[in-house]
Amino acid sequence: MRLWKRVFGALKDQNSLLKARLVCHLTSGNPDIEKAIIKATSHDESYIDFRNTQSVFSWIRLSDENFQPTLSVISKRLEKTHNWVVALKGLMLMHGVFCCKVSSPHTIGHLPFDLSNFKHGHSESAKNWSFEAFVRSYYDFLEQKSMVLLHFSKQPNNNKTEEHLILQDLVCLHTLQLLLDTLLQIKPRYAAKSNTFVLEAMDCLVVESFDIYSRICDGIMSVLADIYSCGMTETSTMLTILEKATVQGVKLSQYLDFCRQMGVNNASECPKTEQIDETDLQDLEVLIEYTSDESEEMKSLVMDKKMMTKAHESNDSKGGLKAIITNEWDVFDEDDKEPD
Template identity: 25%
Template structure:
């Protein structure tokens, strides 16, 4: 026994020395001397609650009236205190300061704390924290880890709800279905972390643990009231939901019943420890089992929105080509309804002038304007395909003939080219005849 007492006394002396050294360094090197001293003294190694004046100094540093740089520095100093310590008293008292700031300072502190967590590793992640200096310290460490999870979930709930359920009036009774299905799971997860804060072993009788547990228990009342109001609102909308939403709502309703039973046990533990004085805790009643059965039957028969939407998508995909074809057909009909434009001449149909030989000499027709005729003939002959050779290398006939006559003579001798040339000459003659007749 004497050896254990000596070790405990030595640990306390070492902790006090560390605190004194930290305070001395803060007074010399820090630009925020007063704040650093307040943080060290509010979270020192002494195994009893911190003095209120140091906590108030910290709250003043993180209020909305202070520059954001000061608030960020204070949060950084608290996070550094948490990350470097292996002493349960320092860790627990730091968490208590943060918890009280969430409850007593304006909501801007919530936002600054979340911003710090997004930019760096989350300061409330104490999953690996342990103080193995004694068996009691091990029990304290276990409770500190669950307490840190509660505070972390408290911030997450604030992010989802956009308000603090402890500081503001619950709004779940006025939400629509979509918001209810988002807010109620967040509140139930927060209540799950509350139930995890039930102390075990030596932590049951530790005064600092009981102080923090009292804040957790008092918040659980408002959390449960918000869940109850939301559940009543959800039940009112339940029998009009589609199946997808009804399944989620049924899971929420079942979990609410399970948590109500566990919360009653949690309150019994708190009453036995004289936490909350018993009369502050609400009476929890279980819903009738018949109502749960009616909800389950409705879920089995509820309409499936996803199936309807899927059928609509398939129909749209099937009908999409038909709509395009209908538009094309309509355009075709409109085109047919309009006065027909003169179709382009078809070189293939050259039998018509052969069947009825035209008066090529034009003896019975008036004499056309020679200049107009030459221009039209030149335009018609300009589309005759010429050989791939450049104009400068075109062959010259012995009698000096060049131009389109020579191009026709020297064109490729393939059947395709010959046929195209003959059809083009015939077409030119037809155009000349029509011009003469005009």
């Protein structure tokens, strides 16, 4: 039965390639892009085609004109499939597109395909439910990530007061925290936990989780430097964000433990998650209390205390909130060469 499934999947991929050649010939499209995407998202359950995956990324980095055809082919491929292997490979490919370090993917918004109700096959089967659930949760994260990228791309900094910039930064921090919440919900179960493709996708998600948490930490440090001269609204919002970041630091550590037990390589190699300094929370609580009483003298004292604390922490490698550096990591190996 397994052999017949592989043969049937290979025939479907070959049929897709033949159709792609014909359609591209009639429409003057790019057959190389479509061929690479079909091969990168094949039905083959035995391996991931990294060569053609990298070719797709190389085409996108080569020219902005290649982005829309690439997105169109990926979308058509994922909208038609009822196979969890093709769906997962397609989502991993889409995740890599977001990491290509070009601006085009930041303008998508809602993804042009919908896997929120994905089902494997055309009949109910309890055997594949763990893979279906993983595909759906992965899709939910990428859909939200796409909307976040669009939101950030529309954030101009020109002609804005310092107060407006701080409010903008607070909104961005809240948005990133919601995105991290969604990612931390992605937990493979049962058969999916030991699958090669799922582990590969989790490798990408572990890197992503550290990147998001790092950006949250960097953003918090940046805002804290100016928050003590702001009003009640900004200060209260910052306190809420700090409290949530404290909880998320713990949840991220637990998530990485879960991934290590699964055998996710990047989870085993990542550093320890730094936690929020409790003094930041305490100082903000005091500041809010006295800001509500309009006590400028006490507010000034809190600011002076904070500046002294920061000056001390700059000489202490163990103190304060630290960003986690993941620059040497990437979701997929970068290859800036022109595709074959």
